[in-house]
Amino acid sequence: MHLKGGLHIHTTCSDGELAIREVVSVYERLGFDFIALTDHDFLMRPDCYAGLAGIKTDLIIFTGVERTVFEKGYLHINHICGDREELHIFNHPSELDLPFDKVRDRILKVSQTLPLDAVEITSKGFRCPEYEVASIPFPKIATDDSHTRLGCGRAWIEMDAPRDRDSILRAVKAGDFWNCYIRNKETSPWKSMP
Numbered sequence: 001m002h003l004k005g006g007l008h009i010h011t012t013c014s015d016g017e018l019a020i021r022e023v024v025s026v027y028e029r030l031g032f033d034f035i036a037l038t039d040h041d042f043l044m045r046p047d048c049y050a051g052l053a054g055i056k057t058d059l060i061i062f063t064g065v066e067r068t069v070f071e072k073g074y075l076h077i078n079h080i081c082g083d084r085e086e087l088h089i090f091n092h093p094s095e096l097d098l099p100f101d102k103v104r105d106r107i108l109k110v111s112q113t114l115p116l117d118a119v120e121i122t123s124k125g126f127r128c129p130e131y132e133v134a135s136i137p138f139p140k141i142a143t144d145d146s147h148t149r150l151g152c153g154r155a156w157i158e159m160d161a162p163r164d165r166d167s168i169l170r171a172v173k174a175g176d177f178w179n180c181y182i183r184n185k186e187t188s189p190w191k192s193m194p
């Protein structure tokens with residue numbers, strides 16, 4: 001099946017502006033098939049994702065957490081859970097505000113001590129092409145890291161995969177997906193919505 005999804009999303013469970021229910025409705029309207037809720041570990045309200053149980057939707061919803069890790073400075077790594085599979089993504093390297101070589105070294109260093117499956121090559125949904133290079137030996141993934149309604153749907157992935165959690169995560173690990181972006185910074189996906 002052709003699937004469209006977002007794997008880095010914040011809600012009111014940490015510092016996002018939208019409640020889980022609103023996030024679900026926004027991404028449904030944007031035509032997504034799957035989303036991952038990845039609120040910050042240090043801000044996470046206890047048991048907040050339990051609220052998912054009462055939400056009716058056809059979206060596949062992964063739960064995860066954006067972990068804060070210290071490796072010569074703070075890094076953010078998304079940990080996303082499938083049924084058996086797990087996915088670990090090194091988030092927004094451009095936000096480290098370091099020269100490329102230092103960022104790459106940090107990615108490689110952290111991958112020696114922690115599981116790492118992919119590297120995000122966007123910052124808040126904006127493409128950072130300097131990280132789309134072979135010397136970072138991981139699948140490169142686009143996400144919107146949305147914290148607000150307007151931040152939803154700037155960047156996403158698409159894939160051909162069976163419509164189940166573990167198949168989706170396996171496709172990401174295999175690099176078997178496409179990165180997609182809205183056309184430019186001025187375009188909001190909301191403009192074309194009824």
Ligand SMILES: [Zn+2]
Pocket residue numbers: 008010066091145
């Ligand atoms: Zn984030």
